[in-house]
Amino acid sequence: MLADSSFVTRRRVKKLLRRKRQVDHRGCWLWTGSISVYGYGVCQVRKQQVRVHRMAAWLYLDLDPDDLTLDVHHTCGVKHCFNPKHLEVLTRREHARVHISA
Numbered sequence: 001m002l003a004d005s006s007f008v009t010r011r012r013v014k015k016l017l018r019r020k021r022q023v024d025h026r027g028c029w030l031w032t033g034s035i036s037v038y039g040y041g042v043c044q045v046r047k048q049q050v051r052v053h054r055m056a057a058w059l060y061l062d063l064d065p066d067d068l069t070l071d072v073h074h075t076c077g078v079k080h081c082f083n084p085k086h087l088e089v090l091t092r093r094e095h096a097r098v099h100i101s102a
């Protein structure tokens with residue numbers, strides 16, 4: 001999807017995320033754009049719908065957005081938050097474990 005991860009794309013996505021961000025009292029960066037039926041913030045990048053928190057993890061946590069073996073967990077529990085400080089990149093297995101023990 002974003003395999004080339006070009007500088008221009010990074011800059012565009014960063015700008016887009018900044019424009020639709022609302023910071024709440026917990027420090028969550030709430031997405032003011034579209035929300036998917038699953039409760040995640042979504043936006044269009046190169047005509048594809050992508051999840052905003054995965055984009056934030058790509059920009060700030062070096063997640064490869066095409067690597068589907070990695071999940072992004074919200075430590076704050078707010079699905080449409082994309083503050084990288086509230087995001088944790090986990091393997092699918094680790095992620096499942098976090099939710100079972102929660």
Ligand SMILES: [Zn+2]
Pocket residue numbers: 027028029076077078081082083086
């Ligand atoms: Zn949050």
Ligand SMILES: [Zn+2]
Pocket residue numbers: 072073074095098099
């Ligand atoms: Zn999670």
